[in-house]
Amino acid sequence: MSRQLTYAEAIREGFAVAMERDPRVMLMGLGVPDPKGFFGTTIDLHKQFGPDRVMDMPCAENGMTGVVLGAALNGLRPVINHQRLDFALLAMDPMCTQAAKWNYMFGGVMKMPVVFRMILGRGWGQGPQHSQCLHSWFAHIPGLKVVMPTTPHDAKGLLIAAIEDDNPVVFLEHRWLHHIKGEVPAGHYTVPIGPARIARSGADVTIVAFSYMVLEALEAAEKLAALGVDAEVIDARSLRPFDREAVIASVKKTGRLVVADTGWAAAGMSAEVLAIATESAFTSLKSAPRRVCFPDCPTPTGPSLAAEYYPRAGHIVAAVRETLAWAPQADDWLVPVGVELDKPNPAFTGPF
Amino acid sequence: MLALVPTPLSATDELAHRLLEGMVRIRLIEEAIATRYASQQMRCPVHLSIGQEAASVGVCAALRHTDQVMSGHRSHAHYLAKGGNLRTMIAELYGRETGCCKGRGGSMHLVDLDAGFVGAVPIVGSTIPIATGLAFADRLLKRDRLTVAFLGEAATEEGVFHESANFASLHRLPIVYVCENNLYSVYSPLEVRQPAHREVYEMAAGHGIRARQVDGNDPLAVYDLMRESVAFARSGEGPVFLELKTYRWREHCGPGFDNHIGYRTEAEYLAWKARDAVAATEKRLRDAGTYQAERLDRFNGRVQAELDRAFAEAMRAPFPHASTLMDHVYAPSSNS
Numbered sequence: 088m089s090r091q092l093t094y095a096e097a098i099r100e101g102f103a104v105a106m107e108r109d110p111r112v113m114l115m116g117l118g119v120p121d122p123k124g125f126f127g128t129t130i131d132l133h134k135q136f137g138p139d140r141v142m143d144m145p146c147a148e149n150g151m152t153g154v155v156l157g158a159a160l161n162g163l164r165p166v167i168n169h170q171r172l173d174f175a176l177l178a179m180d181p182m183c184t185q186a187a188k189w190n191y192m193f194g195g196v197m198k199m200p201v202v203f204r205m206i207l208g209r210g211w212g213q214g215p216q217h218s219q220c221l222h223s224w225f226a227h228i229p230g231l232k233v234v235m236p237t238t239p240h241d242a243k244g245l246l247i248a249a250i251e252d253d254n255p256v257v258f259l260e261h262r263w264l265h266h267i268k269g270e271v272p273a274g275h276y277t278v279p280i281g282p283a284r285i286a287r288s289g290a291d292v293t294i295v296a297f298s299y300m301v302l303e304a305l306e307a308a309e310k311l312a313a314l315g316v317d318a319e320v321i322d323a324r325s326l327r328p329f330d331r332e333a334v335i336a337s338v339k340k341t342g343r344l345v346v347a348d349t350g351w352a353a354a355g356m357s358a359e360v361l362a363i364a365t366e367s368a369f370t371s372l373k374s375a376p377r378r379v380c381f382p383d384c385p386t387p388t389g390p391s392l393a394a395e396y397y398p399r400a401g402h403i404v405a406a407v408r409e410t411l412a413w414a415p416q417a418d419d420w421l422v423p424v425g426v427e428l429d430k431p432n433p434a435f436t437g438p439f
Numbered sequence: 440m441l442a443l444v445p446t447p448l449s450a451t452d453e454l455a456h457r458l459l460e461g462m463v464r465i466r467l468i469e470e471a472i473a474t475r476y477a478s479q480q481m482r483c484p485v486h487l488s489i490g491q492e493a494a495s496v497g498v499c500a501a502l503r504h505t506d507q508v509m510s511g512h513r514s515h516a517h518y519l520a521k522g523g524n525l526r527t528m529i530a531e532l533y534g535r536e537t538g539c540c541k542g543r544g545g546s547m548h549l550v551d552l553d554a555g556f557v558g559a560v561p562i563v564g565s566t567i568p569i570a571t572g573l574a575f576a577d578r579l580l581k582r583d584r585l586t587v588a589f590l591g592e593a594a595t596e597e598g599v600f601h602e603s604a605n606f607a608s609l610h611r612l613p614i615v616y617v618c619e620n621n622l623y624s625v626y627s628p629l630e631v632r633q634p635a636h637r638e639v640y641e642m643a644a645g646h647g648i649r650a651r652q653v654d655g656n657d658p659l660a661v662y663d664l665m666r667e668s669v670a671f672a673r674s675g676e677g678p679v680f681l682e683l684k685t686y687r688w689r690e691h692c693g694p695g696f697d698n699h700i701g702y703r704t705e706a707e708y709l710a711w712k713a714r715d716a717v718a719a720t721e722k723r724l725r726d727a728g729t730y731q732a733e734r735l736d737r738f739n740g741r742v743q744a745e746l747d748r749a750f751a752e753a754m755r756a757p758f759p760h761a762s763t764l765m766d767h768v769y770a771p772s773s774n775s
Contacts, residue, residue: 113579139579144606145602145605145606145609147598147602147605147606149568149598149599149602150567150568150571150598150599150601150602150603150605150606151568151602151606152568153565153567153568153569153571153572153599153602153603154568154569154571154572154575154603154606155572156568156569156572157568157569157570157571157572157573157574157575157576158572158573158575158576158579159572159576160557160569160572160573160576161507161572161573161576161577161580162576162580163576163579163580180562180565180599181565181568181569184562184565185560185562185565185569189558190767190768190769190770191543191767191768192540192543192544192548192560193539193540193543193544193548193550193558194538194539194540194541194542194543194544194550194767195541195766195767195770196540196550196552197550197552197557197558198770199770229768230768230769232769253770253771254769254770
């Protein structure tokens with residue numbers, strides 16, 4: 088019987104394993120030791136490791152991110168945690184202009200082992216300022232590493248890898264993954280930062296998906312299988328470095344490409360994946376690639392608009408139909424009876 | 440000829456000589472950079488510290504070699520006063536492989552870890568929280584070490600200054616924030632940036648930090664205040680903020696002068712120049728009858744030779760090879 092944990096439990100276990108193994112590892116963040124423990128991901132860690140290693144902090148994202156950089160330079164391995172990515176944007180200078188350049192601009196004399204952990208919100212009225220998915224911003228910056236694990240296994244393994252890396256790593260968690268269960272080995276292991284995961288092998292179309300959209304892509308692959316289409320799903324769990332070879336090899340095999348991103352299309356990771364495919368597998372493409380992304384507007388708060396906002400498995404199926412030059416089917420966009428689109432699962436009752 | 444045996448100096452006069460030497464060394468080096476800048480081989484912005492030497496020298500004289508310092512865009516004096524390597528600094532200005540950043544940083548990114556100079560960056564205020572983090576790690580790891588964050592008065596207008604001061608005060612971190620108030624942020628005077636009825640150091644006091652103000656052109660006064668501040672911060676009493684009033688002589692960025700462009704008056708410049716710390720310290724010693732002219736002459740000669748050598752070496756040194764462009768983007772090893 089495999090060992091099943093939720094994604095949130097896997098993150099917590101990843102922290103505990105990393106902190107037990109290395110006394111230099113410490114967590115900081117507004118609410119990290121609070122009773123709700125960051126959606127359960129840090130719950131009671133302060134009791135196990137003490138308040139110096141699992142620290143609350145002033146409401147000062149910019150300054151405190153600078154503080155963890157200094158702490159990293161002087162021998163700690165800090166993880167700074169943000170309950171939403173939107174708050175971390177206050178710290179773009181220390182993340183992108185300082186940490187990302189530190190090794191390079193000082194000629195490699197210092198290391199910057201720090202993790203910037205951010206949660207991407209969705210649903211239940213998260214709205215314009217609690218749900219931005221700006222992973223592409225970070226993926227743009229040389230000197231950062233950027234990961235977005237989808238499975239509990241990868242969440243723990245990539246978290247430990249990020250903490251043990253000597254470079255600044257942006258670790259992005261989708262809020263709708265926290266309750267997902269999966270197999271998680273006990274103890275210490277790492278998932279290397281870089282390689283993509285082939286979530287499903289297939290021969291007819293490549294679906295490259297990011298974070299939560301991997302789940303939608305796998306659901307789409309099931310629907311496509313019923314239509315006789317064998318889809319390959321690539322979980323692009325590392326954005327920087329990005330596994331170009333996995334995409335190129337898959338597109339050379341399938342000749343068709345759909346990218347499903349949990350974010351906007353313009354100047355984003357989905358555009359990057361299309362660029363890689365057209366630059367390096369152009370002659371293999373049998374049709375124009377398609378993208379399934381957010382509409383080009385801020386996230387609305389109310390449930391009726393939010394339901395329109397987020398693409399689902401059906402949108403991916405529709406995009407695959409386009410790559411096959413099949414006629415569109417209205418059924419693709421039908422919402423299954425009983426599904427509430429602003430909730431990650433039927434048990435969810437808010438508030439955030 | 441009989442050698443003159445100098446009378447031993449009092450501790451204060453010896454200190455004044457050392458501080459004077461430190462200031463003279465920085466001034467000679469900065470003037471040499473200004474003079475040679477015209478040859479267009481130092482291809483990076485330079486922010487010279489001439490006029491502000493007393494602050495760096497007075498502060499760093501009160502530090503241990505193992506203490507750490509961070510700074511901003513105008514960092515040459517801080518680097519040199521902390522004992523930063525002159526040869527690697529000059530080579531860095533020339534963009535050479537032998538520079539302290541291997542030609543990746545330039546004047547605005549000096550570093551010398553052996554001297555405890557952890558780094559300087561030109562984004563105003565950005566090293567304040569990083570320096571605070573150095574002190575935070577030292578506190579957690581129970582190291583007996585002090586950090587100094589050099590900043591200009593404009594950096595106190597940045598949010599990160601207040602965020603850092605709040606955190607340092609909260610955790611009583613062993614850090615001294617040294618604010619050189621030279622009245623201008625580039626060409627924007629203090630009066631368009633901060634209210635006239637408030638002194639800069641009072642803001643730090645508002646964060647519950649011990650805050651003091653001193654004449655930044657009096658190296659002995661700076662040193663005395665710094666010694667007391669270092670003892671306070673080191674003992675775990677909490678951080679200290681010092682406002683050092685001073686003035687930059689040269690243009691904001693570059694080797695020349697910029698009084699003529701209209702953002703400040705020649706009269707103001709001349710008034711501050713009349714308060715030159717180098718001349719004042721020399722006069723103080725002459726008036727006391729303890730000035731050791733011969734010692735200072737010899738010192739000047741040594742510095743001149745040292746800097747001539749540093750420039751000659753830098754200009755002979757190789758540029759980093761194109762094949763190394765992508766080196767150091769990431770630290771090579773993981774899981775150290």
